[in-house]
Amino acid sequence: MSRSPVDYLHGTLETLILKTLTRGPMHGYAVARWIEGATGETFPVEEGSLYPALYRMEKKGWVEAEWGVSELGRRAKLYRLTRAGRQQLARDTEAWQAFASAVTRVLARV
Amino acid sequence: MARRSLRSLLWRVPVEEEVRDELSHHLDLLTRDLMDSGLPPAAARAEAERRMGDSARIADTLQRLGTDRDRAFALREWIADFVTDVRFALRQARLQPGFTASVVLTLALGLGATTAIFSVVHAVLLAPFPFTEPDRVLSVYTTRQDRATNTSAGNFDYIRQRATTLDPLAAAAFISFNLAGDHQPERVSALRTTASYFQVFQVSPALGRAYTADEDQPGRNGVVVLSHGLWQRRFGGRMDVLGQTLHLNGEPYQVIGVMPASFSTVMDGAEVMVPIAFTPERLTMYDEHFLDMYARRRAAFTDAQVNDELARIAEGLRRDHARYNVDRGAISQRFDESVVGSFRLRLLVLLGAVALVLVIACGNAANLLLARLAVRARELSIRAAVGAGRGRIVRQVLAESLVLTLLGALAGVLAAMWALPALIAAAPEGVPRLADASLNVTVLATAVGLAVASAVVVGVLPSWWATSRDLRRDLGDGKGAVAGAINPWVRQLLIAAQAALVIVVLAAAALMVRSAINLQQVPIGIDTTGVLRARVGLPAAQYRTADVVRTSFEQLVSTLSASPGVAHAALDSQAPLVGTGVSNGLSPEGRPLRMESVVNSLAHFVTPDYFRVLRLPLREGRMFEAADIRSAPLVMIINETLARAAFPDTDPVGKRVTCCEGGPDSPRWKIVVGVVADVRSRGPGNAPVPEFYLPLAQIPPEAWGWVNNTLDVMARPTDGDPAALAGTIRGAVRALDPSLPVYGLGTLDDGLRRTMAQSRFNTVLMSLLAATGLLLAVLGIYSVIAWLVAQRTREIGVRLALGASPARVVRQVVGHGLKPVTVGLVLGIVGAAAAGRCLQGQLFEVSPRDPLSLGLVAVALLLAATLAAVIPARRATRIDPARALHDA
Numbered sequence: 001m002s003r004s005p006v007d008y009l010h011g012t013l014e015t016l017i018l019k020t021l022t023r024g025p026m027h028g029y030a031v032a033r034w035i036e037g038a039t040g041e042t043f044p045v046e047e048g049s050l051y052p053a054l055y056r057m058e059k060k061g062w063v064e065a066e067w068g069v070s071e072l073g074r075r076a077k078l079y080r081l082t083r084a085g086r087q088q089l090a091r092d093t094e095a096w097q098a099f100a101s102a103v104t105r106v107l108a109r110v
Numbered sequence: 111m112a113r114r115s116l117r118s119l120l121w122r123v124p125v126e127e128e129v130r131d132e133l134s135h136h137l138d139l140l141t142r143d144l145m146d147s148g149l150p151p152a153a154a155r156a157e158a159e160r161r162m163g164d165s166a167r168i169a170d171t172l173q174r175l176g177t178d179r180d181r182a183f184a185l186r187e188w189i190a191d192f193v194t195d196v197r198f199a200l201r202q203a204r205l206q207p208g209f210t211a212s213v214v215l216t217l218a219l220g221l222g223a224t225t226a227i228f229s230v231v232h233a234v235l236l237a238p239f240p241f242t243e244p245d246r247v248l249s250v251y252t253t254r255q256d257r258a259t260n261t262s263a264g265n266f267d268y269i270r271q272r273a274t275t276l277d278p279l280a281a282a283a284f285i286s287f288n289l290a291g292d293h294q295p296e297r298v299s300a301l302r303t304t305a306s307y308f309q310v311f312q313v314s315p316a317l318g319r320a321y322t323a324d325e326d327q328p329g330r331n332g333v334v335v336l337s338h339g340l341w342q343r344r345f346g347g348r349m350d351v352l353g354q355t356l357h358l359n360g361e362p363y364q365v366i367g368v369m370p371a372s373f374s375t376v377m378d379g380a381e382v383m384v385p386i387a388f389t390p391e392r393l394t395m396y397d398e399h400f401l402d403m404y405a406r407r408r409a410a411f412t413d414a415q416v417n418d419e420l421a422r423i424a425e426g427l428r429r430d431h432a433r434y435n436v437d438r439g440a441i442s443q444r445f446d447e448s449v450v451g452s453f454r455l456r457l458l459v460l461l462g463a464v465a466l467v468l469v470i471a472c473g474n475a476a477n478l479l480l481a482r483l484a485v486r487a488r489e490l491s492i493r494a495a496v497g498a499g500r501g502r503i504v505r506q507v508l509a510e511s512l513v514l515t516l517l518g519a520l521a522g523v524l525a526a527m528w529a530l531p532a533l534i535a536a537a538p539e540g541v542p543r544l545a546d547a548s549l550n551v552t553v554l555a556t557a558v559g560l561a562v563a564s565a566v567v568v569g570v571l572p573s574w575w576a577t578s579r580d581l582r583r584d585l586g587d588g589k590g591a592v593a594g595a596i597n598p599w600v601r602q603l604l605i606a607a608q609a610a611l612v613i614v615v616l617a618a619a620a621l622m623v624r625s626a627i628n629l630q631q632v633p634i635g636i637d638t639t640g641v642l643r644a645r646v647g648l649p650a651a652q653y654r655t656a657d658v659v660r661t662s663f664e665q666l667v668s669t670l671s672a673s674p675g676v677a678h679a680a681l682d683s684q685a686p687l688v689g690t691g692v693s694n695g696l697s698p699e700g701r702p703l704r705m706e707s708v709v710n711s712l713a714h715f716v717t718p719d720y721f722r723v724l725r726l727p728l729r730e731g732r733m734f735e736a737a738d739i740r741s742a743p744l745v746m747i748i749n750e751t752l753a754r755a756a757f758p759d760t761d762p763v764g765k766r767v768t769c770c771e772g773g774p775d776s777p778r779w780k781i782v783v784g785v786v787a788d789v790r791s792r793g794p795g796n797a798p799v800p801e802f803y804l805p806l807a808q809i810p811p812e813a814w815g816w817v818n819n820t821l822d823v824m825a826r827p828t829d830g831d832p833a834a835l836a837g838t839i840r841g842a843v844r845a846l847d848p849s850l851p852v853y854g855l856g857t858l859d860d861g862l863r864r865t866m867a868q869s870r871f872n873t874v875l876m877s878l879l880a881a882t883g884l885l886l887a888v889l890g891i892y893s894v895i896a897w898l899v900a901q902r903t904r905e906i907g908v909r910l911a912l913g914a915s916p917a918r919v920v921r922q923v924v925g926h927g928l929k930p931v932t933v934g935l936v937l938g939i940v941g942a943a944a945a946g947r948c949l950q951g952q953l954f955e956v957s958p959r960d961p962l963s964l965g966l967v968a969v970a971l972l973l974a975a976t977l978a979a980v981i982p983a984r985r986a987t988r989i990d991p992a993r994a995l996h997d998a
Contacts, residue, residue, distance in 0.1 A: 029139040048168050053174035
């Protein structure tokens with residue numbers, strides 16, 4: 001599923017989540033922290049958008065959830081990237097790069 | 111797939127708990143991180159809660175999304191599992207070709223027969239007619255002594271002026287024309303109608319226009335509307351046909367329109383329509399009944415109100431025109447009913463038989479599937495024991511039943527596609543709208559629907575029933591609850607029911623076959639062998655006077671008589687077996703000349719050799735002679751039925767009769783000179799009616815109008831071979847006038863066969879159905895006995911080991927199988943005797959409870975059932991006791 005530029009407003013978070021999960025299964029909190037860390041705190045991840053995004057991606061089959069044990073020693077819901085999710089990430093990455101380079105080309109013009 | 115099932119087992123947390131858990135975990139982790147960065151626990155907690163924001167709202171959103179997600183998962187999983195089940199079922203079907211073939215074949219037979227016959231019924235009975243509001247289109251009849259008859263122009267006009275519930279009332283009459291133009295002359299069937307005919311059916315020509323009331327007047331009526339068929343056939347569907355001139359019986363008619371193809375079912379074979387153009391004199395003639403009436407009921411009235419009004423108008427007719435209307439009534443009937451009415455019962459009987467065969471087929475499939483289920487009982491029980499839910503097991507069985515039934519349905523539709531054209535080709539002429547029969551979407555959907563419904567009944571009910579019990583408990587005995595649920599008596603019951611149903615269908619077929627045999631043996635009174643017949647009409651435009659017409663015909667018959675190969679030749683206004691002819695009222699001398707004493711009889715205008723051509727035996731008196739001309743004393747010959755009706759107590763020869771000319775005030779008497787044998791002129795299934803013969807040379811001039819200058823010419827060959835005579839007849843007609851068409855050329859033998867074609871068609875259909883039903887029932891019995899033997903292998907082995915004789919074992923197994931058959935047989939005979947009443951109208955000299963037919967059918971079923979039981983039973987005796995005991 002390729003994205004139209006408008007979708008980037010919503011879609012970027014999902015793409016970042018997919019990228020994050022390539023590192024292995026993790027729970028929602030870890031996903032949020034990692035994205036914040038990786039973007040140098042420029043992309044604050046709010047719980048009110050993180051979890052709905054995860055649930056929607058689960059429904060779409062991009063991620064799977066399983067019960068694991070967290071660092072607190074408690075039952076925690078871990079998200080894992082599926083094959084469909086990996087493919088989606090590849091498509092998103094390509095589309096983003098095309099979009100970004102197009103915008104860059106325009107902005108670079110004097 | 112495996113992972114998803116595993117997940118579904120482990121991930122059984124309610125969405126609410128999932129959301130609560132996940133959010134509180136998030137909160138705890140956030141708190142911990144804040145504490146790690148130096149905040150005291152309470153402050154960290156507060157800060158974490160602040161950052162989380164409105165967590166109740168988030169939880170709400172997540173719950174909604176979670177529920178939505180789970181629903182999607184469940185559906186996806188169900189579909190995936192079902193696909194797995196279907197794949198599994200297909201694999202199973204491949205692995206057990208024998209079983210699959212039995213089920214598919216069973217359903218193919220049952221559904222194929224149903225689909226083909228349903229297609230016929232759909233086309234003839236169910237498909238709507240090609241005009242709007244068919245419930246308002248009526249056929250209207252006048253009646254005499256409560257029997258519907260045609261209507262005279264005077265009576266039609268009388269009713270038209272008074273009927274307020276009908277708008278409009280139209281009249282039509284069939285006629286045939288010699289059609290000439292720039293092509294070969296040909297004979298076409300025509301419909302003369304009032305202009306209002308088009309308003310009754312609210313139909314307009316597809317091309318051009320209909321004729322107007324103004325053109326429906328004498329002198330202005332030279333316009334013609336063509337049927338779609340004639341337009342295609344003779345004019346190649348060209349648009350420039352409009353405005354062309356056609357010659358019908360020598361008169362010019364301008365083509366003004368072409369009817370749509372769909373209307374041909376209503377036109378019933380007519381190829382042209384012309385205005386009927388009643389003259390004012392015609393509208394005051396009350397005694398010539400030749401019109402069919404059609405009407406559109408006004409929306410404000412009901413059919414009952416129409417009939418009430420018609421009854422009142424008929425009362426007026428009896429009063430105002432009493433002389434011609436004694437016993438006259440008037441009624442209406444829905445047009446579609448009047449067209450299909452006589453076929454309805456026959457078709458419904460067939461449909462009923464089809465339904466029975468379908469039920470037998472479904473019962474068979476059910477029995478086979480039950481047997482499968484029983485074999486797999488242990489597997490299913492184990493599945494249930496390890497936690498497969500009831501829905502899971504039912505779904506799997508459903509998938510298997512669906513796969514098998516859909517395969518069967520597919521095979522059935524293919525079988526029907528092959529059978530339907532064969533059925534249509536085998537059908538007799540004259541079944542209305544049969545040509546329209548095709549395997550349409552409705553028919554297909556019905557067939558597939560039946561298959562699916564039977565799959566659900568056949569597969570799901572027993573497995574549902576079985577899983578409603580505690581399956582784990584039943585694992586111990588090695589058979590399990592599923593087998594337990596499929597009690598042998600269920601299968602026995604199915605066998606009994608099949609036997610009962612098949613007896614009903616077999617009995618119906620047997621009765622119809624006996625009727626057909628009886629029918630074939632009825633002497634029709636004449637010797638049709640080798641007699642050839644053709645119809646010739648002389649156009650009134652060229653053959654203007656009665657004398658010219660008569661001498662031309664006489665010339666034709668004398669040419670023909672003198673031709674080589676012709677033993678005798680004669681003319682008849684209506685040859686037997688090929689048409690209905692003209693009726694005339696006839697009064698024997700000595701009775702008061704009133705309507706009540708008139709005997710309605712079929713008239714034949716014939717030449718002297720007529721009785722020799724047909725070898726129609728003379729019972730009394732003499733035949734016609736060349737001397738019986740118009741100026742000589744007028745004579746007639748009557749048949750035995752008429753002799754009994756008109757002269758019950760005396761010898762008719764020498765008595766006088768008036769008919770056909772001269773009113774009650776000035777009777778023209780004719781002397782009865784001979785009595786001939788009765789002829790079943792409408793076929794062997796119809797009792798003889800009163801008929802009389804007049805010498806062609808003596809008929810009144812106006813009689814040529816009644817027969818439209820058209821006669822049948824018949825010839826008997828010297829050597830019995832009619833084939834050579836066709837050319838001879840054509841040659842004789844050509845010698846008279848090369849522009850005359852010869853039509854309806856054929857042998858009387860063909861005519862005789864055609865009169866029986868309808869009942870033969872029904873008999874063949876019913877016999878096919880009965881054979882199908884018997885085959886299915888035998889298959890069913892075979893499968894049950896085979897299953898029984900398989901179930902009792904161990905027991906039979908033990909008994910053989912203990913010294914039981916094989917014959918005894920066979921007897922017991924067969925006896926076990928025949929018990930339900932016998933029960934079904936008795937029920938079936940009772941049912942057949944009751945159902946026979948529906949057949950009564952189609953039977954000929956056979957009682958619907960004919961003991962011979964019922965007995966034969968019972969014996970046939972018993973024999974077939976015994977055979978079906980003996981084969982697996984004998985196999986049982988070949989069981990090696992040692993192996994049987996070991997395997998079990």
